[in-house]
Amino acid sequence: MTSAAVTPSSVTVRVPAKVNLELLVGPPREDGYHPLATVYQAVTLFDEVTVRTAAEWSISVVGPQSVGVPADDTNLAARAARRLAAANGVVQPVHLRVRKEIPVAGGMAGGSADAAAALVACDQLWGLSLSRPALEKIAADVGSDVPFLLSGGTAMGSGRGEVLAPVLAKGTYHWVFALSEKGLSTPAVYAECDRLRSGRPVHQPSPSPEMMTALRSGNARALGEALSNDLQAAAISLMPEIGDVLDAGLEFGAVGGVVSGSGPTVAFLAEDHESALDLAVSLTASGAVQDVRRATGPAHGAHVVPTSRPVSWPT
Structure with missing residues (x-):
């Protein structure tokens, strides 16, 4: 039945x-x-x-x-x-x-x-x-x-x-995200990118061979060297302290760093779990950033989870 x-x-x-x-x-x-x-x-x-x-x-x-x-x-x-x-x-x-x-x-x-x-x-x-x-x-x-x-x-x-x-990507990657108390407007960052590139030829984009090779290798250092973001210069132009954060993370041992999307979060790649812990501590202890988050990637996308705790609904 x-x-x-x-x-x-x-x-x-x-x-x-x-x-x-x-x-x-x-x-x-x-x-x-x-x-x-x-x-x-x-x-x-x-x-x-x-x-x-x-x-x-x-x-x-x-x-x-x-x-x-x-x-x-x-x-x-x-x-x-x-x-x-x-x-x-x-x-x-x-x-x-x-x-x-x-x-x-x-x-x-x-x-x-x-x-x-x-x-x-x-x-x-x-x-x-x-x-x-x-x-x-x-x-x-x-x-x-x-x-x-x-x-x-x-x-x-x-x-x-x-x-x-x-x-095709191998391995698990260890990330440290340096957060900012301020936000950046995505349209403003794109507009600043256009301004900075004004008068220069801008080509149709295509993925870089270096990035594809790094992901296939599963090597954190190779991936760190391949990280890139065309919006990074614009984000730093609008919020110069982002550049200081990038410099600090690389000085404290990150194998790569990049502005995430339109910023202002900076994503640092660490070689392994222990290195990520050390990097997070160094960034906050030095005063370079006030808040960090550690994470790994890749992660699964949107997925249903059991409702294991009571949900407080508005009345």
């Missing part, structure tokens, strides 16, 4: 942050976007999004990185959930509860991560069982980084970053 499927009362999805191992930026297109060639890696800094059926659409944001995150329809997680509903004829509203651990406005795609988590959570809550390509299509409409965070791991991104291709 087969039992009927039971609709869950709530679904919780955990989703990782990302770092761009390589971010190559082409000339601006007519629509204002820039063609990109990037290599993403998901890392073990996570947000959680829990959704439940509700009488009306709503969202709450909690956690240590919740300050400044909108709790309204401008939140990417809310936009993703509504877009998924509209595309599939769902009329049941949900409440989304976002628990923030990923740094905000730090170039680690925390908002895009929450959008990816909302898609996976609502897909399960509503019993849609969409294919991964179908979810990725909606994800790409929400934001350029969202499709990658559905799958995680390590992948190449092209177009605006939303067109993905798998990358």
Whole structure:
């Protein structure tokens, strides 16, 4: 005898942050976007999004990185959930509860991560069982980084970053992220990049052979030498202290360092677990940075987790 499927009362999805191992930026297109060639890696800094059926659409944001995150329809997680509903004829509203651990406005795609988590959570809550390509299509409409965070791991991104291709990568990498109390506007960083490159030829980007070789080798030092970001000079131009942080991390033994995305977070690659511990301690003890996070990569993308603790819902 087969039992009927039971609709869950709530679904919780955990989703990782990302770092761009390589971010190559082409000339601006007519629509204002820039063609990109990037290599993403998901890392073990996570947000959680829990959704439940509700009488009306709503969202709450909690956690240590919740300050400044909108709790309204401008939140990417809310936009993703509504877009998924509209595309599939769902009329049941949900409440989304976002628990923030990923740094905000730090170039680690925390908002895009929450959008990816909302898609996976609502897909399960509503019993849609969409294919991964179908979810990725909606994800790409929400934001350029969202499709990658559905799958995680390590992948190449092209177009605006939303067109993905798998990358053959070996090994586990140990990261130390130097956080800033200030944020950087992504549009401002791209505009500054264009200004700095004005008058120089800017070619269509393509992944570098050095990056592909380093990832295939699984060697942290090789990967550290291959890290690159065309937005780094612009981020430093807008926030010069980022350059000081980069210098400090390399002096304290990092095998590589790069601004993550549009910044201002700086991602340092360490040779192993112990080296990452030492680097994190040195950065904070020296006063070079106030806050660091350690993580490893690659990490799995957005995935459903058991709700093992009570969830405090707004009343």
